[in-house]
Amino acid sequence: MEIFERLESNVRGYCRSFPTVFHTAKGAALVNENGDKYIDFFAGAGALNYGHNPEVLKQKLIEYLTSDGVLHALDMSTTAKRRFLEKFEELILQPRNMDYKIMFPGPTGTNAVEAALKLARKVTGRHNIISFTNGFHGMTLGSLALTGNSGKRAGAGVPLNNVTHMPFCDYLGTEAxxxxxxxxxLEDSSSGVDLPAAFILETVQAEGGVNIGTRSWLQALSDLARRYNVLLIIDDIQVGCGRTGPFFSFEPFDLKPDIICLSKSLSGYGLPMALTLVKPELDIFEPGEHNGTFRGHNAAFVTAAAALEQFWQDDSLTRKVNRNARQVRDALLDIAANHDAEVRGRGMIQGIEFADASIASAISQEAFKRGLIIETAGPNDEVIKTLPPLTISDEQLSRGLQILAESTIAVTTKEPELVS
Structure with a gap:
């Protein structure tokens, strides 16, 4: 570990939670240099919905590389991009009767969000964006301005402007x-809130604490956007690509976002790739008005197209997610029943919020010692968050949940001063 400590920046984070050197990975398992195996309930922060090194995707990528397929082409047309566009239209857009133009804004989620913000402001001529408490949308300045977490915001070093934060769903309690x-x-010209270009939100606030937007709240927000001619942007970067069951997290709520941001598991292989989906009438950028050197990652196009073919030809993956989600929820409810805790989430992103904010981090540390990778969420890391690959085997899922339960018991039965 000495080389990492000596040369890598102090800003590194996840390696502190999981202090080992990982060497190989397959499916829902990571293996370190000593051969120790870990069940992965983190999945690259949601970038590995289909697990580590899925075989079919790996073979497609190897074939492309060995045939000298184009890897870098900016936004020029390539066979790899064409195949991805064809598969995305055939398997995602058309079955859902969705009509969107596809923008490749750059390789990461924050690129997708920045492009959405620029476009919304250009379309409407307004500067203000309304985001929601506990939202997380990225670490570049525009995306960071939308983000609620004070620790993340503090890293900017400059004022984060042109955004108004409003309460998310049950932020003020279920009665509010x-x-x-x-x-x-919005209706009061003396409220001090400028009419926004857009609302931006996650239907499930992943980093913010696994907070869910209810059907009634999401539909009411969509109606409000239409009444005030405000664009609706859905950030589906962490909870899209099947994480909640359907491909898009908002599908069960009959929402029709004006702009959709996708990244993380979109490539299917952990390769950087992002999309900003835009209703055709909003596609008003001039050629080159928003660009980037790595907005055409052809290796990611190859694995993304393969992932769509492998996992989205039918609803098999969605049915597996729904089935496994019930198992996860039952296990978390059993854990929470014995503690001052609350279970929340949808699909295969669920968590337990503990009244004692220190418990979740302690459970994560204990679980790591027992062979489970699991992270925390929420403004005070008070939520232990389950985020396994959607393709995880029943055996691995059961074992991971067992380790989580055992870790919780181990932490909560220690003397208070030993809980960190």
């Missing part, structure tokens, strides 16, 4: 009508 409050700000 946060949509009515938001509308009051």
């Amino acid at each position: 009508d946060t949509i009515a409050a938001l509308e009051r700000f």
Whole structure:
């Protein structure tokens, strides 16, 4: 570990939670240099929905590389891009009767969000964006301005402007009508809130603590956007690509976003890739007005097309997610029942919030010692978050949940001063 400590920046984070040197990975398992195996309930922060090194995708990538396929082409047309576009239209857009133009904004999620913000402001001529408490949208300045977490925001070093933060769903409690409050700000010219270009939100706030937007709240927000001619941007970067069951997290709610941001598991292989989906009438950027050197990652196009073919020809993956989600929820409810804790989430992103904010981090540390990689979420890391690959075997899922339960018991039965 000495080389990492000596040369790598102090800003590194996840390696501190999981202090070992990983060597190989397959499916839902990681193996370190000593041969120790870990069940992965983290999945690259949601970038590995189909697991590590899925075989079919790996073979397609190897074939492309050995045939000297184009790897870098900026936004020029390539056979790899064409195949991805064809498969995305055939397997994702057409079956859902969705009509969007596809923008390749750059390789990461924050690139997709930045492009969405620029376009929304250009289309409407307005500067303000409304985002929601506990939202997380990225670490570049525009995306960071949308993000609620004070620790992340502090890294900017400059004021983060042109954004108004409003309460997300049950942020003020289940009895509060946060949509009515938001509308009051919009309708009152003396509220001090400029009419926004867009609302941007996650249907499940992953980093913010696994907070879910309810059907009624999401539909009311969509209606409000239409009434005030405000664009609706859905950030599906962490909870899209099947994480909640369907390909898009918003599908069960009959939402029709104006702009959709995708990344993380889109490539299917952990390769950097992002999309900004835009309704055709909003596609008003001039050629080159928004660009980037790595907005055409052809290796990612290859694995993304293969992932769509492998996992989205039918609803088999969605049915597996729904089945496994019930198992996860039952296991988490059993854990929470014996502690001052609350279970929340949808699909294969679920978590337990503990009243004692220190417990979740301690459980993560204990689980790592027992062979499980699991992270925390929420403003105070008070939520232990399950985020396994969607393709995880039943045996691995059961064993991972067992380790989580054992780790919780080990942590909560220690003397208080030993809990960190």
